[in-house]
Amino acid sequence: MTDTVEHVEELDFNLARDPSWKSVQAITARGMAARLPRLVVRSLGMAWRADRASVAGLLACQTASGVVQALGLLATTGTITAIIGHGDIGHRLWAAWPSLAVLAGASGVRALFGVVISWLSSRLGPVMAQEAELMMMTAAVNVELAAYDSPGFSDRKEAAEMGVQIGQDIIQEGQDFIAACASLAAGAAVLTAVHPVLLPLLLLAAFPQGIAQVQSAKASYLANLEMIGHRRMLALLRWHTTDKYTADQIRSATMAPFLLDRARRITDRVRDAQRRAFARGARMSLLGSVGGGMALVVVWSAVVWLLASGRVSVALAGTAVFALRSANASVQGLVSVGARMFRTGMYLDDWTKFLDEAGGYQMRRGQVAPKDPQEIRVTGLVYQYEGAKRNALDNVDLTIRRGEVLALVGENGSGKTTLTKLLTGLYLPTGGAVEWDGIDIREMDPVMLWRRIAMVPQEFAHWPLSARENVTQGQGQDAPGAEAALWAALEASGADEVVNRLRSGLRTLLAREWVGGEELSGGQWQRIALARAFYRPAGLLVLDEPTSALDPRAEHRIFTGLRQLATSRAVVLVTHRLTNVTVANRIVVLDQGRIVQSGTFAQLSTQPGLFRELWELQNDRSNDTR
Numbered sequence: 001m002t003d004t005v006e007h008v009e010e011l012d013f014n015l016a017r018d019p020s021w022k023s024v025q026a027i028t029a030r031g032m033a034a035r036l037p038r039l040v041v042r043s044l045g046m047a048w049r050a051d052r053a054s055v056a057g058l059l060a061c062q063t064a065s066g067v068v069q070a071l072g073l074l075a076t077t078g079t080i081t082a083i084i085g086h087g088d089i090g091h092r093l094w095a096a097w098p099s100l101a102v103l104a105g106a107s108g109v110r111a112l113f114g115v116v117i118s119w120l121s122s123r124l125g126p127v128m129a130q131e132a133e134l135m136m137m138t139a140a141v142n143v144e145l146a147a148y149d150s151p152g153f154s155d156r157k158e159a160a161e162m163g164v165q166i167g168q169d170i171i172q173e174g175q176d177f178i179a180a181c182a183s184l185a186a187g188a189a190v191l192t193a194v195h196p197v198l199l200p201l202l203l204l205a206a207f208p209q210g211i212a213q214v215q216s217a218k219a220s221y222l223a224n225l226e227m228i229g230h231r232r233m234l235a236l237l238r239w240h241t242t243d244k245y246t247a248d249q250i251r252s253a254t255m256a257p258f259l260l261d262r263a264r265r266i267t268d269r270v271r272d273a274q275r276r277a278f279a280r281g282a283r284m285s286l287l288g289s290v291g292g293g294m295a296l297v298v299v300w301s302a303v304v305w306l307l308a309s310g311r312v313s314v315a316l317a318g319t320a321v322f323a324l325r326s327a328n329a330s331v332q333g334l335v336s337v338g339a340r341m342f343r344t345g346m347y348l349d350d351w352t353k354f355l356d357e358a359g360g361y362q363m364r365r366g367q368v369a370p371k372d373p374q375e376i377r378v379t380g381l382v383y384q385y386e387g388a389k390r391n392a393l394d395n396v397d398l399t400i401r402r403g404e405v406l407a408l409v410g411e412n413g414s415g416k417t418t419l420t421k422l423l424t425g426l427y428l429p430t431g432g433a434v435e436w437d438g439i440d441i442r443e444m445d446p447v448m449l450w451r452r453i454a455m456v457p458q459e460f461a462h463w464p465l466s467a468r469e470n471v472t473q474g475q476g477q478d479a480p481g482a483e484a485a486l487w488a489a490l491e492a493s494g495a496d497e498v499v500n501r502l503r504s505g506l507r508t509l510l511a512r513e514w515v516g517g518e519e520l521s522g523g524q525w526q527r528i529a530l531a532r533a534f535y536r537p538a539g540l541l542v543l544d545e546p547t548s549a550l551d552p553r554a555e556h557r558i559f560t561g562l563r564q565l566a567t568s569r570a571v572v573l574v575t576h577r578l579t580n581v582t583v584a585n586r587i588v589v590l591d592q593g594r595i596v597q598s599g600t601f602a603q604l605s606t607q608p609g610l611f612r613e614l615w616e617l618q619n620d621r622s623n624d625t626r
C-alpha cells in the first residue's frame with residue numbers, strides 16, 4: 001500500500017458508516033422546518049440563561065424595529081398612492097407629506113434600533129459562545145472514557161463543535177427573519193388591497209428559488225460533514241507542527257517537508273469538496289433563478305392582465321408595481337434567511353444531539369458511593385476495544401486486597417494498562433465483572449468511585465498550572481492539614497527537591513511558554529506525577545511504569561516507600577523493570593490478555609515460564625563488552 005493521503009485510513013469518512021448519516025442525508029426542508037422551532041427555542045433558552053437582559057432587549061428591539069419597518073413600508077405605498085393619484089400636483093404632494101414624515105421618522109427610528117440591536121448582539125454573541133463551549137466541555141467530560149477509542153465519537157464531537165461556532169448565527173438570522181416578515185407583511189397588505197390574486201402568485205413564484213437555496217445550503221453542510229475526518233487530521237497536524245512538544249523531533253528527523261506536504265494534500269481535498277459543493281450550489285441557484293424569473297413573468301403578466309381587463313385602475317397598477325418590487329425583495333430575503341436557518345438548523349441539530357446523547361456515550365451507571373475497598377475481585381473479565389478484532393483482556397480472574405502490592409507483568413500489548421483501567425472503573429467490562437467489596441463497579445457513582453483512586457498513568461499530563469496545582473489538581477486544599485499532606489506527598493515522591501529549586505516554589509507556573517514559567521525535566525515531571533497520586537487519600541493506588549524516567553536514587557526512594565503506602569490501601573504496580581517487582585506481595589503475568597502465571601517473585605523466578613524467561617533476558621549480559 002502506498003502512503004498517500006488517499007490511502008490513509010483515519011481520513012475515511014466515518015459518519016458515512018454511521019447509521020445517523022443516512023438520516024442526515026435524507027433530511028428535507030419540511031423535516032427541518034418542523035425541527036427548527038425546537039432548535040431555535042433551545043438556542044434562545046441558552047441565550048436566556050446566559051444573559052436575560054440582552055435577550056429581552058434584543059427581542060423587543062427586533063420586534064419594534066420590524067413594526068417600524070412595516071409602518072415605513074405602508075408609508076411608502078401611501079406616498080406613492082398619493083403622488084400617482086389624480087388631481088393637482090400641489091394637492092397630491094400636500095396629501096403625501098404625512099406619509100413622508102412617517103417614512104423619515106421610521107427610517108430614523110429603525111437606524112436607532114439597528115444600533116441598539118448590534119450593541120446587544122455584540123454583548124450576547126460572546127456570552128452565548130462561552131455558554132455553548134462550556135456545555136460542550138461538560139458533555140465531553142461526562143462521557144464514558146471508551147468514547148475516545150471510537151472514531152465515530154470524535155466525528156460527532158467535531159460536528160457538534162462546528163454547531164457551536166455556526167449555531168450562533170441563529171441570533172442574526174432570527175433578526176433578519178423578523179425584519180423580512182415585517183416588510184413582507186407590509187408589502188402583502190398593499191398587494192392584497194390591489195388584487196387578492198397577486199400575493200399567492202408572488203409566494204408561488206418564490207418556490208423555485210426557495211428549493212434551490214435550501215438544496216445548496218444542504219450541499220454545503222454535507223460537504224463540511226464529509227470533510228470532518230480531514231479537518232480533524234488537519235487540526236492534529238497543525239498542533240504537531242507548531243507545538244513545542246514535537247518541535248525538536250520535526251527538526252532532528254527533517255520531517256517538515258513531509259508534514260507540510262501531508263497538510264497541503266489534506267487541504268487540497270477539503271478545498272475540492274468545497275468547490276464541488278459550491279458548484280452544485282451554483283447550479284441549483286441558476287436553476288432556481290431561471291424558474292423564479294419565469295414565475296415572475298407570470299406575476300407581472302397578471303398585473304398587465306388586471307390592468308388590460310380593467311380590473312384595476314392605472315393608479316392601483318402603479319401601486320402594485322412598487323408593492324410587488326418591495327414584497328418580492330422581502331420574499332427573496334425570507335427565502336435566503338430561510339435557507340440560512342435550514343443550514344444553521346442542521347449544525348445546531350448536531351450540537352443538540354451531542355449534548356443530549358453525549359455522542360452516544362453518556363455515562364449511565366449506578367449511584368452507590370463506594371468506600372475504600374478491602375478487596376477488589378475480578379471475575380471472568382473480558383474487554384474488547386471498539387472496532388478491535390481481538391479481546392484486549394480475556395477471561396481474567398483476580399483478587400487484590402488492601403495492604404497488598406500486586407504487580408502486573410507481561411510483554412508489550414499484553415493488557416496490563418487495560419486491566420488497570422478496568423480495576424479503576426475508567427472502562428466498563430464487555431464481559432465478566434469487577435467488584436469492590438461485592439459491589440459491581442457499574443452500580444457505582446463514577447465520580448465517587450474515582451475519588452477513591454490515585455493513579456500514575458504511563459503518560460501523565462503536564463498541566464500548564466502552578467507546581468501546587470499540578471500536585472493538588474485543584475482539590476483538597478481547603479481541608480484541614482492539607483498543607484502538611486501536600487508536603488508529605490512531595491517528600492515521598494522526591495518532588496520536594498524539584499519544588500524547592502523552583503524560582504517561586506509551589507507558586508511557579510510549570511509552563512515555559514509563559515513569561516515566568518519554568519520547564520521541568522522528564523524525571524522531575526514524573527516526581528510531580530507521583531506526588532499527585534500520593535497526595536490523594538485513595539484506597540486504590542495504581543502505578544503504571546511510575547519510575548521509567550527516575551534516577552536510581554529517586555527510584556529507590558519510591559520502591560522502599562511502597563510497602564509502607566500499601567498498609568492502608570491496595571497498590572497495583574505495572575512495570576517492565578522486573579527487579580522492582582520484588583517489592584510486590586504477588587505478581588500476575590499477562591500474555592495476550594490472559595493471566596498465564598501468578599505467584600511471588602521467589603516462586604516465579606525459579607519456575608519455568610514467561611516470567612523467568614523475561615527475567616533472564618533482562619539480566620542477560622552475554623553481549624557485555626567489559
Ligand SMILES: Nc1ncnc2c1ncn2[C@@H]1O[C@H](COP(=O)(O)OP(=O)(O)OP(=O)(O)O)[C@@H](O)[C@H]1O
Nearest residue numbers: 149385388392410411412413414415416417418419
Ligand atoms: N485505545 C485503544 N484502542 C484500541 N486498542 C487498544 C487501545 N489501547 C490498547 N489497545 C490494544 O489493547 C491491547 C493491550 O494494550 P495495553 O495498553 O493494555 O497493553 P500493555 O500490556 O499495557 O502494553 P505496554 O507494556 O506496551 O504498556 C494491545 O493490543 C493494544 O493494541
